[in-house]
Amino acid sequence: MLIVFALDRIRMEVVALGGLGLGVALGLVPPVQAFAGFSHPAFITVVEILLIVQVLGHSAILDAVTRRIPVIAPTEIRVLTVLCLLTATLSVFMNNIGALALMLPVVTSVCRVTALDSRRILMPVSFAALLGGLCSVIGTPANLIVSSQLADATGTGFTFFDFAWVGVPAALAGLLVIVTWPRRILGSKSTGAGRSPPQSFRTVVSEVQIGPRSPLAGTPAADTGLTIHAMRRAGENILFQRRGTRIEAGDTLLIEIGLQELEEGLASGAMLLPKALHSSANTQRVEAVIMPESVLVGSRIGALEGLASRGIGIIAVATHTPRIEGSLADLQLSIGDVLYLTGDPEAIGEAVEEADILPLWPKPQSEAAESHWAPILAFAGGVTFAAFGLAPPELAFGLVVFFLAATGSLNLRKGLAALDWPILIMLATMIPLGLAVGSTGAASVLAGGLMTIVPGQSALVLSVALLFVAVVITPFVNNASTAIILGPIALGAATAAGIAPEPLLLAVALGASIDFLTPIGHHNNTIVMGLAGYRFVDFIKVGWPVTIAVIGAATLALRAWWA
Template identity: 60%
Template structure:
């Protein structure tokens, strides 16, 4: 193994470990890895920024812009009412919601599809008295499964298609992924709906369909007021988790028998409804807010989406809210690391912010920071009202892809027509893109190419060939698929596809087999991610919204994972060998 081969492999392994630890922002890790590769001579200078001109990167940007327009078009405004009025059973309602989500995700990025469906899910649950916890996880899985079926469904499909085109001169067609993707999607959705209906029967998330009263565990800061029943109570005796006790502006060591005094400030973690009850009963009180509340204060819950500008920010730095007199009452945080004061809390994807202030000011701040309002529903109508024009323009782009047009050209034409028709404001659209993901993708693409150009992919492929128990095509395809399934819970699916696609093609070449089935296996395996809440942003988002535990994903996800993997291993050779 040469220096270049060993260097790129060690670099990628180190990056995957840092990705999995989730201590640094993903774009920082990717850019750092790209810089180290350039300094070590693993990448030629012209290739450093080649990711920005990659067809996969350009197409992802175009699809995200199109998804913004479709989301604001109002096409799904009446969907919740029609589903609610049908009078279906709980399982049938869940199945319909999952089916609609999967179909939307075929043509749209799976995160955008989930964001569109979350308000629909809550509206249906509220009208049918259905517990959202029984629906949100299956809907999140359905968004991942629908993305398996087309070139636009997930970046992993675009990446393997680009690598196939670079190797053979012929990329995948728009619906080539559907041959194996549709059976996998159907198997995964069916198993998820039936299994989740049984396993999540006793979720008990609060008022059904009402996100404003779901019992989530939140982190908040409160003071012990005069006359509180907690005065004189030992910290260890409190029925909540206390992260910090501040007395006279100093942190007090929490001895088991330390007793609370009037004026003590607690950084605590408890169910949101319990905290509200204690404040109403005078046992706790909110800390004074530095800015006066204007207008009639209302409360809003909003979830941090992957494209939000708040990802990685601390509460003290949220000027979009502070400048408008908006108070952050509590945070349903995904991170287990709670240190310092409440204002020191660092936000991550899927966190729920409990906001209080003037409703118009909150709506402006939520829009500015790219949050998704959960409850109450947004006051103002979506831009442009209900229009079928964007859908028709997008459909024309899909048809162009089916007829053989290159995706960057076809969807680039869609973006230009939408902008010319006034449906897309390019300046606003580009500002609202999920730039951390895009920067990470642009940085990882050259590193994936280096795996191929240095010969590291061939070395790894040879090692895997010798490690496999047999040389039957089904065994090799299954091994590639399972390798992608094992890696993707710890690394985003785009990075998984970038790293594994060259290895898969080299395995195919060594076995004298076509590369298409192996690349399909990589793309499918990179999106079969149901076992952890951290492997895909969809899982992280629904965990924050519904208050699922880590173990819930293992409990609900393993049947879907087995069904999807088994179907994929059978479908790929059937359609592609």
């Protein structure tokens, strides 16, 4: 299953369900336990946190902060530091995807006001969300999972801030690197006060018509300098790759072009949008990103009835999909794609909420809400209950969800429908398989193999070994799956070595959650890749020093506090 996950050819929830079915068929998972993952405390807590984040996201909780950042942080490095610290702090108390979702509009707004290149900001902010999640039991699903595994093995799980003894030093080391190192690798410098931020990095796919006075008319297709994916004339496809084929006025081109270049072409009349996308007095343009839970993931643009029925058009898409052909309507959407929408502001607001896409700029009128303190105070109360051991996390945040639903702040029907169910199904179905790793003796066998490879049997040596194994696996496999599989192995190794299991499980959770080397190992990285137009290699260039710093700080913290 780990291999199939890494290949990324089949949807993750399908792989997980197929693996669970095979496990039941082979007798590895008892039939009565097949769907026990849906009642597991880790699964329930993740669902509750995601529901709470939905409510917090609709309030104007961060609007005041957005206005203050350019004032208190006049330089680029200060802006980056404030944004990363704020993101990491939010991620301590909520799922790291939720923390990034709250911060993306803030980052977009701040970059526009301060004229900073968002390429230099988005990847560090994504990394900061992952780092903040290391510090509490609810910061990432991996922490919840290893805490549940410890509770099953010893009767007592980790407390809310047990992870902070290792997570805080690791997060601070990582934050120190990400506010200095990426500036050497990513983007250009700020453009200066009062000027527009650089947008040339953003490459989009758009379908345009050549205007009658366009300088492109009469130009050979091969000499335009544009990346042309398709060409139509009078409704018929043209083989534009044929030598000597020239572009004529009225031709429709499917092109890949810099966003700024597209805007200039539209402004000059060299390129025209389809008639259905022509602006009117009450038309607004909105930039929005497709989040993991969006119903648009996997859909083709031509099949988006929720947008078309409201008169909303798509001007362009910033996508990392490698296969682009046919027409814009044939383009298949994926996580992190950025849509440039045009239409009535109220209609766009409704469509954004229905499709679970995140508006970046400007904020639709339907989301412009006053700050509501009741949900924030309720969430703070849940954190307090969980942090001081007054209630387990699943009960503490269950009470918060009940309060939000009872006061009308949360519509449970809509909230549950908006959850990222592929990830949740994968988590719930992997939990029984993780239990099978322990109950069938597989964990003991694998732990025995680890003991023969790793020199010595000290808690620190075994913890570091498991940390490295998790770091190697997690770029290719969801961090929850990594923790589910490695957790029983850590428990088996602790039993074989006669040591406490806590440091080994902490190392597993930490290693599973520090994916800074690829854009595919964590949804946060996938999202910002689409937003900023990063390449795969950019994550390696920026992520390797962050990974080394975090591993080094975590090793020292494990030695000092746990091992």
